Amino acid sequence: MRAFFEALYVIVIGLGLGGGLSMISIQDNHGFGALSLGSWTAWPLAGSATADPYTRAKVAANAEVPLGAAEGIAFHARNDNQNRPLRRECIYRLSGTTPPGRVWTLAAHAVSGEGLTNAIAQPASLVSRSLLRRDDGKMDIVVGPQSVSGNWLPLSGSGPFVLILRLYDTQITTSSSLLQPDMPVVQRVSCAS
Amino acid sequence: MTRLFYLTLVGLVLAGIVHLMIILLIPSYATKDAWTRLENRSGIWSFTPVASPDLPRSVLPLVDPAFRMAACRFDLQEAPLRLASDGRAPFWSVAIFDRQGRNIYSFNDRTAIERRLSALIVNPVQMARLRKNPPPDAESAVLVETDSAEGFVVVRVLQSDPSWSEETTGFLNNAKCERYVLPSDPGDVEDGDETSLNGEASQTDGQDGSGSKPSS
Numbered sequence: 001m002r003a004f005f006e007a008l009y010v011i012v013i014g015l016g017l018g019g020g021l022s023m024i025s026i027q028d029n030h031g032f033g034a035l036s037l038g039s040w041t042a043w044p045l046a047g048s049a050t051a052d053p054y055t056r057a058k059v060a061a062n063a064e065v066p067l068g069a070a071e072g073i074a075f076h077a078r079n080d081n082q083n084r085p086l087r088r089e090c091i092y093r094l095s096g097t098t099p100p101g102r103v104w105t106l107a108a109h110a111v112s113g114e115g116l117t118n119a120i121a122q123p124a125s126l127v128s129r130s131l132l133r134r135d136d137g138k139m140d141i142v143v144g145p146q147s148v149s150g151n152w153l154p155l156s157g158s159g160p161f162v163l164i165l166r167l168y169d170t171q172i173t174t175s176s177s178l179l180q181p182d183m184p185v186v187q188r189v190s191c192a193s
Numbered sequence: 194m195t196r197l198f199y200l201t202l203v204g205l206v207l208a209g210i211v212h213l214m215i216i217l218l219i220p221s222y223a224t225k226d227a228w229t230r231l232e233n234r235s236g237i238w239s240f241t242p243v244a245s246p247d248l249p250r251s252v253l254p255l256v257d258p259a260f261r262m263a264a265c266r267f268d269l270q271e272a273p274l275r276l277a278s279d280g281r282a283p284f285w286s287v288a289i290f291d292r293q294g295r296n297i298y299s300f301n302d303r304t305a306i307e308r309r310l311s312a313l314i315v316n317p318v319q320m321a322r323l324r325k326n327p328p329p330d331a332e333s334a335v336l337v338e339t340d341s342a343e344g345f346v347v348v349r350v351l352q353s354d355p356s357w358s359e360e361t362t363g364f365l366n367n368a369k370c371e372r373y374v375l376p377s378d379p380g381d382v383e384d385g386d387e388t389s390l391n392g393e394a395s396q397t398d399g400q401d402g403s404g405s406k407p408s409s
Contacts, residue, residue, distance in 0.1 A: 068299020
């Protein structure tokens with residue numbers, strides 16, 4: 001009887017801990033192969049044949065189609081610059097510059113991966129080509145539920161969200177990581193509740 | 194007490210093994226991966242829309258809402274894959290994935306020849322045949338060699354605002370994902386849209402090259 005409970009103990013630890021650890025590590029925000037810049041994190045090797053097993057497992061389990069090296073790179077932000085989780089009820093300001101690339105886009109996604117929609121139920125995004133820029137060439141983007149003049153990325157619903165900045169045809173993915181790219185700062189302006 | 198410590202240690206080692214097994218096996222056994230989701234949408238050798246700036250939901254998660262996207266599955270054991278589109282767009286890119294969602298190759302309009310979408314995806318045997326007898330239409334195509342048999346292709350076209358909708362839709366409607374008949378095959382058929390041809394049910398029919406296409 002004692003041997004039975006001992007075996008049970010070992011199996012519960014093995015399966016429970018092993019399974020739980022696997023569940024956690026294929027969620028979106030694991031640190032393997034990650035490149036972090038301020039609030040932003042990217043997985044440069046996600047779209048390559050040399051991706052690590054964790055990234056491959058995550059990609060397969062979530063049915064993702066990551067950007068290939070010649071396509072671009074996606075930076076995810078889940079927190080603001082003070083490390084508070086991003087919330088859809090809040091207003092955020094993104095300012096600064098982005099690394100060089102042919103074009104970039106900014107979109108808000110639910111944590112499950114779906115894009116957040118605007119008032120007419122279309123996925124909302126901003127494309128670098130149609131942005132207004134300040135005199136010094138930098139940009140200001142407001143992310144929030146209420147419309148504002150200038151560059152505005154709408155948020156809808158409530159709860160947490162992920163900001164994704166995707167850089168296309170950029171040298172970050174094709175050259176060595178010697179250059180430290182500048183990413184915009186995500187600042188919380190205010191919160192509704 | 195030492196025994197409990199010992200048992201915990203064994204449990205932890207087992208947990209490590211279970212964890213590694215799960216992580217390594219997920220890509221092979223995931224039942225809701227990209228391939229399976231595409232399989233539910235359309236047959237093999239045929240483009241299916243994946244995401245569009247006009248639609249609230251995409252077939253695959255975490256895709257860029259500013260892009261119009263289509264995907265197509267292929268099986269190189271049947272035939273080499275020929276990708277082509279006549280359309281023009283300010284930015285497009287192509288990613289080729291294997292069955293398990295690993296990226297084999299990617300390119301964009303600037304890395305393509307004459308900024309046209311034209312590519313041949315072949316396995317090493319087909320590559321050897323191509324080298325021996327290079328067909329003229331393969332010269333302007335991006336050649337990709339891979340060991341993987343099954344896989345899928347994702348084409349992304351940037352639609353920076355709705356006024357580009359016509360171009361981006363045209364680019365993807367024009368896009369072909371078809372079996373390429375190697376030149377030394379008897380009864381060559383080089384183009385022709387075989388995309389609507391029988392699904393994966395009849396794997397041998399596709400390469401007979403007789404040009405018999407069911408009118409769909």
